[in-house]
Amino acid sequence: MIRLQNVVKEYKNGVKALNDVNIHIEKGDFVFLVGSSGAGKSTLIKLLMKEIDPDKGKLYLANKDITKVTNRSIPEIRRLIGMVFQDFRLLQNKTVYENIAFAMEIIGQSAKEIRRQVPKVLNLVGLSHKADSFPNQLSGGEQQRVSIARAIVNNPTVLIADEPTGNLDPDTAWEIMNVLKDINRRGTTVLMATHAKDIVDVMQKRVIALSEGKVTRDDRKGVYGYEF
Amino acid sequence: MTGRVFTDMNFRTILYTLKQGFIGIWRNRMMSLASIGSVTSTLIILGIILIMVLNVNNLAIMLKQEFDEIEVFISEDATEEQVNSLKSSLENTDGIVEIVYKSKEDALETMQDQWEDKSYLLEDLEENPFPDSFIIRVDNLEDSEAVVSSINEMEGIEDIKYFRDIVERMLTISTLVRNGGLIVIGILILISIFIISNTIKITVAARQKEISIMKYVGATNGFIRGPFIVEGVLLGIIGSIVAISIIGFGYKYLFEVASQKLYVFATVYMIPYYSLFSDIVIMFISIGVGIGVIGSVVSLRRFLKV
Numbered sequence: 001m002i003r004l005q006n007v008v009k010e011y012k013n014g015v016k017a018l019n020d021v022n023i024h025i026e027k028g029d030f031v032f033l034v035g036s037s038g039a040g041k042s043t044l045i046k047l048l049m050k051e052i053d054p055d056k057g058k059l060y061l062a063n064k065d066i067t068k069v070t071n072r073s074i075p076e077i078r079r080l081i082g083m084v085f086q087d088f089r090l091l092q093n094k095t096v097y098e099n100i101a102f103a104m105e106i107i108g109q110s111a112k113e114i115r116r117q118v119p120k121v122l123n124l125v126g127l128s129h130k131a132d133s134f135p136n137q138l139s140g141g142e143q144q145r146v147s148i149a150r151a152i153v154n155n156p157t158v159l160i161a162d163e164p165t166g167n168l169d170p171d172t173a174w175e176i177m178n179v180l181k182d183i184n185r186r187g188t189t190v191l192m193a194t195h196a197k198d199i200v201d202v203m204q205k206r207v208i209a210l211s212e213g214k215v216t217r218d219d220r221k222g223v224y225g226y227e228f
Numbered sequence: 229m230t231g232r233v234f235t236d237m238n239f240r241t242i243l244y245t246l247k248q249g250f251i252g253i254w255r256n257r258m259m260s261l262a263s264i265g266s267v268t269s270t271l272i273i274l275g276i277i278l279i280m281v282l283n284v285n286n287l288a289i290m291l292k293q294e295f296d297e298i299e300v301f302i303s304e305d306a307t308e309e310q311v312n313s314l315k316s317s318l319e320n321t322d323g324i325v326e327i328v329y330k331s332k333e334d335a336l337e338t339m340q341d342q343w344e345d346k347s348y349l350l351e352d353l354e355e356n357p358f359p360d361s362f363i364i365r366v367d368n369l370e371d372s373e374a375v376v377s378s379i380n381e382m383e384g385i386e387d388i389k390y391f392r393d394i395v396e397r398m399l400t401i402s403t404l405v406r407n408g409g410l411i412v413i414g415i416l417i418l419i420s421i422f423i424i425s426n427t428i429k430i431t432v433a434a435r436q437k438e439i440s441i442m443k444y445v446g447a448t449n450g451f452i453r454g455p456f457i458v459e460g461v462l463l464g465i466i467g468s469i470v471a472i473s474i475i476g477f478g479y480k481y482l483f484e485v486a487s488q489k490l491y492v493f494a495t496v497y498m499i500p501y502y503s504l505f506s507d508i509v510i511m512f513i514s515i516g517v518g519i520g521v522i523g524s525v526v527s528l529r530r531f532l533k534v
Contacts, residue, residue, distance in 0.1 A: 078446035089441055106447040108241055
């Protein structure tokens with residue numbers, strides 16, 4: 001599903017954000033990406049989103065070589081990925097329903113398809129009753145669930161979550177984790193960058209640890225570790 | 229930017245793009261107004277220069293056609309013999325295609341015809357003030373200088389009247405106006421592009437979050453850029469419509485004032501406003517749209533790395 005082969009990414013200031021990284025994530029995996037700030041987590045996500053290109057190595061997503069792609073095919077690649085952010089990034093002037101529908105509208109889905117799909121994902125994240133609320137009327141956890149619903153509404157094959165629980169209290173964080181687990185159970189590959197030690201330790205999922213641009217650990221049923 | 233834009237285009241997308249374009253303009257009205265104003269003033273100045281140049285050129289061409297002739301006035305006390313020898317010397321001069329003798333009586337008659345209803349003014353004349361003359365048509369207007377200087381040496385001549393100087397001077401002026409105008413307009417167009425691009429940068433900044441979401445969900449570049457291009461184009465079109473109205477009505481007014489208050493004669497040499505209008509509309513709209521598109525593309529190139 002996701003494969004990095006000897007990937008090197010060096011920024012202009014000389015910092016090697018990723019240095020000879022090899023990662024292979026199978027379809028349906030649930031993977032935690034851990035590491036201190038500056039370890040290369042964000043760079044890895046940016047590479048997958050094609051915001052930046054690797055300097056060396058190969059990059060595969062859904063059996064496609066995405067190492068070097070034309071600007072025109074970037075949107076196609078991004079449609080394979082659902083993205084969830086720490087700060088939710090919801091549009092404040094749109095309702096919950098509209099926020100999710102927006103993600104379908106901008107890739108040109110039909111009105112019929114939108115009417116079919118949006119209630120489905122709202123139900124999946126347990127927010128059917130909040131469809132007409134505005135983001136500022138929701139709690140942080142609810143907002144994050146909306147942003148997850150938006151990320152999966154176009155049926156991506158991979159869901160990438162960048163510290164999705166970073167702004168949430170522990171109980172709410174677990175709510176979000178349950179939603180992500182649910183989505184993963186339905187066959188979507190989940191890659192979650194996080195600092196939440198307790199979550200990683202309890203979930204018993206695969207853990208890939210990055211440190212100074214290198215993979216220092218890749219455990220099938222891992223824990224967060226002590227080095228951070 | 230192209231290509232995929234169209235494959236994803238459907239009615240909803242077009243509607244969304246247009247709506248966002250209008251919202252962009254409305255959200256920062258002051259900058260939009262400034263953009264429209266700069267496009268309008270650029271085009272108005274362009275229009276004024278254009279009308280001036282076209283009119284001067286038109287006048288020069290008309291004069292050239294009507295006055296590619298040289299009038300040689302025969303002196304009052306010339307003998308018939310002198311007139312005959314003058315005629316034969318003219319016939320022997322190179323570059324002359326036609327020589328017509330115009331007597332004093334002919335001259336008076338011509339004047340009476342031209343003055344029409346005011347010709348009674350001429351009736352009170354005690355004596356015909358017009359001299360006899362030869363009307364010479366030259367082969368090539370550029371040769372008239374040489375023709376004139378050779379005629380000057382002949383005897384029995386009172387005066388020579390020809391229009392090459394005026395025509396030439398007018399053409400020089402119109403070239404100067406045109407070249408100077410082009411430089412001024414070029415600078416103004418750049419300023420307009422700069423102002424529009426700044427206006428759109430503000431809209432881009434206001435919609436940063438929306439754009440980042442669009443980016444991550446996989447909206448095509450065209451879809452993301454569309455509304456901003458629409459915004460630029462709309463600003464350009466509005467600016468050009470304002471300019472068209474001002475220039476159009478202004479020139480029409482000028483034309484009408486000229487024909488009423490001045491002689492009808494004056495408007496004969498002016499290009500009628502209705503024959504300029506369609507050209508100005510096409511020209512202004514395309515320049516306005518061009519400024520809008522370039523302005524938005526310039527601002528998007530740096531601001532919207534998608």
